[in-house]
Amino acid sequence: MSIQPPRPRGPSLNALRAFEASARLGGFTAAAEELNVTPGAVAQQIKNLEDWLGEPLFQRTSQGVRLTALGEATAGRFSDAFDQLGEAVGHLRAxxxxxxxxxxxxxxxxxxxxxxxxxxxxxxxxxxxxxxxxxxxxxxxxxxxxxxxxxxxxxxxxxxxxxxAEDRIYPVCAPEVAASVSSVDDLTQVPCLRDGHWQADWQVWLRRAMPDRPIAVTGPQYSLYSMALDAARSGGGVLMGHDSLVAPLIERGELVRLFDLTVPTGRWLTxxxxxxxxxxxxxxxxxxxx
Amino acid sequence: MSIQPPRPRGPSLNALRAFEASARLGGFTAAAEELNVTPGAVAQQIKNLEDWLGEPLFQRTSQGVRLTALGEATAGRFSDAFDQLGEAVGHLRAxxxxxxxxxxxxxxxxxxxxxxxxxxxxxxxxxxxxxxxxxxxxxxxxxxxxxxxxxxxxxxxxxxxxxxAEDRIYPVCAPEVAASVSSVDDLTQVPCLRDGHWQADWQVWLRRAMPDRPIAVTGPQYSLYSMALDAARSGGGVLMGHDSLVAPLIERGELVRLFDLTVPTGRWLTxxxxxxxxxxxxxxxxxxxx
DNA sequence: AAATCGGCATAGAAAATCTATGGTGAAGTG
DNA sequence: CACTTCACCATAGATTTTCTATGCCGATTT
Incomplete structure (x- = not known):
């Protein structure tokens, strides 16, 4: 008969992963997003790890967390280790x-x-x-x-x-709407559809279209580009079109381009x-x- | 409002660890021991991993498991990754x-x-x-x-x-027992205490003491050396003493050496x-x- | 002053993980 | 030849871990 008592337990692997992600991304919330859990779960995992260690790894401030010296000194090693682990999983899948x-x-x-x-x-x-x-x-x-x-x-x-492809933008609208817009100034008179995540599109294009006389356009905002696109197709207004996304619709005649100015955003579809x-x-x- | 749907889930870290340990140690049972769980738990973890992967990692035979080609090809990467992780944890603790x-x-x-x-x-x-x-x-x-x-x-x-220290062995017993043993042959007449894990001790020593005329000794067996030691101290028989373990008792007079032959076992207390x-x-x- | 952004703590819920058990086939043993 | 041992399997239920939900706090921004 052999002695089989509880061995000292190491930290949980999930706790280590939560620490690594939080350190790399600079916060529990960002880590939680990557790990697909709630921030509270990450906070708990890290607390567990700190309890096991007997020492804090993050210094909590009211607007986020910062690594302690100990955390700073070791986070990199964990990132390397998890990189290697991820790579091993990649090989497995490959x-x-x-x-x-x-x-x-x-x-x-x-x-x-x-x-x-x-x-x-x-x-x-x-x-x-x-x-x-x-x-x-x-x-x-x-x-x-x-x-x-x-x-x-x-x-x-x-x-x-x-x-x-390069990301290039230009205004587009349904054919029946195009008639009511003959100059850039007319844009102030029609709804200019926007996507919540690409708020800046109109400004970027207008800065190039009217460099001397800034004008402001307004219109409804959609959380998804496809919704704004649907709105434009059904004549709901003028949309700032991204070439990669609207080109097929223009080809099919569902949308038409307004003006000839194409502005690159400096980004690429990657x-x-x-x-x-x-x-x-x-x-x-x-x-x-x- | 953003879309936050279920992301594809990777394999659990514990499953990866179970795989790594099983691959390195050559079996689920050995891995279970290292991981301080039952073999069934390891088998399940590995099954989960294989299900996720859609491919077996071990080939089960009736007397153990063997890595498949896929398992063979990737096990090393996981060992490296977990080595690095373990090292990172070591740094953390240090x-x-x-x-x-x-x-x-x-x-x-x-x-x-x-x-x-x-x-x-x-x-x-x-x-x-x-x-x-x-x-x-x-x-x-x-x-x-x-x-x-x-x-x-x-x-x-x-x-x-x-x-x-070098591991050296020699027979010891309580002072009152020593009187009844004057020659090596007398050992066959007294209980020769043994430790379950060091069964071979007596043979090793006797091979040197009586190279020409092998003799066999018998006696009770204890699962723990300390129990055999207690038995010897209380006069229960002759024990094959390991120098590092019995030296203090000899010094205190609780045990006495029999014969002068000290045999090194070739091992070292490390x-x-x-x-x-x-x-x-x-x-x-x-x-x-x- | 109100809203927003991280973060905290807690309780209860959910999920992952483990143990326990009974079963298999192969190899070794008396 | 039966008997034991060994390593693994499958399943069900228990246990532990992990997560979510919620309400709260303090600092920054509007």
Whole structure:
């Protein structure tokens, strides 16, 4: 008979992950979002870890948290370790023959760019299960179980990134609305539709259209670009169109361009992938980027 | 309002750890021991991981498990990642000012070697909380929350190991028993106490004492060396004494040596530590090794 | 002054994880 | 040849961990 008493328990792996994410992202709330839990859950995990350690890792202030010296000194090691773990999981998935791909995309891109392409993709890759998740902000592909992300990015493309198209904007509206807008000044007389996340679009375009005489436009705001797009299609006003998203509608005659001024926003529609890329994913990406 | 749907869930960290341990130790049972859970729990974790992956990682045979090609190809990455994670936790503990030390030791060493030294150690390091866990086999110091381990080892000492003493054996008994044993042959007439884990001790010693004429001794067996030692002290028979464990009792006259033959077992009492070593631990080790 | 943004604490709910149990086939043992 | 042992499986129920929900606080912004 052998002695089998309780061994000293280490910290929970989830607590370590919560610490790492909070340290890297600079707050419990951001970490909670990445980990897909509530901020309270992260706060608790970190408290557990601090209790186990007997020492605080974050210094709480009323407007957020800051790493203590101890936290600062060790956070990097945890990030490295979890990077490596994420990479190992990536290899596992890449070598497994499971034909599963999950895409993270900006809601507008998911709906207006990806969805129209999905039927053809599914037809070309019938053995592939493709799932799409709409996210406001690009996920950390090393940590989360996404294979591909599709967002607008200003940065120069990295090694695992492909620039698909430049983001260019111009006003668009339904054909029957176009008649009532003959000059830029007329825009003040019609509803100028806006997307909540791209509030600045109109200003960006107007600054170029009327550099000397600033004008202000107003109109309803939609939380999703696709909703604003629907509104524009049904004659609800003028929308600041993003070329990648409205071009097919213009081609089909559902929308028409107003004026000829196209303004680049300085961002690019960027597809980012995890490494390593398994064969099915490679084919998927090649089709998307072509 | 933003879209916050379920993100694709990755595998649980605990499942990954169970996989890593099982792959490294070559079985669910061994992994369960290290992780301090039942084998069934490990089997379930691994099944979860395989279900998530859609592919088996182990090939089950009736006498154990073997890694599949996929498991073989990725297990190493997970070991590296968890090594790094363990190291990060080690740094965390090392920099924290918590004066907590936990020692893993062979039951016999814990009771007969460490316990007698503990009072002095606690007196010398009063601000240190020292806990001791008896284990049959040395724990993996990178993975588990031990600071120091104390076992007999045949291998040449590594970088984080200190050889404290050579393991040498010789028969001992209570003074009143010594009178009835004047030659090695007399050993067949008295109970020869044995420890369950050191069954071979008598054979090792007798092979040297009587190289030409092998004799067999018999006697009760105890699961713990300290029990056999108590039996010997109270006159229950002759015990094969390990020098490090019985020397103090001989000095105090509670036991006497029989014959003059001391046989080295080829093993060494070895103290192993984690790196990095924090200051309190350093002082502890220095005291133990001196 | 009100709204917003992190963060905290707590209780109860949900989910993950573990144990316990009985069963299998293969290998070793008397 | 039966008998034991060993490692693993499956399942159900218990336990522990983790999460959500809620109300609260203090600082910044409007």
């Amino acid at each position: 070598r497994a023959s499971t034909a599963q791909i999950s895409v993270a995309a900006l809601p507008s891109l998911a709906q207006c760019w990806l969805m129209p392409r999905l039927p053809a993709l599914r037809r070309a890759l019938p053995d592939l299960v493709i799932s799409v998740t709409a996210l406001e902000k690009p996920p950390n592909l090393i940590r989360e179980a996404f294979d591909v992300s599709l967002f607008f990015s200003e940065a120069a493309p990295g090694a695992d990134e492909i620039r698909i 597809l980012r992938t995890t490494r390593p890329v398994h064969p099915a994913l490679k084919r998927f990406i090649d089709l998307l980027a072509s | 920099r924290a000012s918590t004066a907590q030390i936990s020692v893993a030791a062979l039951p016999s060493l814990a009771q007969c070697w460490l316990m007698p030294r503990l009072p002095a150690l606690r007196r010398a390091l009063p601000d240190l909380v020292i806990s001791v866990t008896a284990l049959e086999k040395p724990p993996n110091l990178i993975r588990e929350a031990f600071d120091v381990s104390l076992f007999f080892s045949e291998a040449a000492p590594g970088a984080d190991e200190i050889r404290i 103290l192993r530590t984690t790196r990095p070593v924090h200051p309190a631990l350093k002082r502890f080790i220095d005291l133990l090794a001196s």
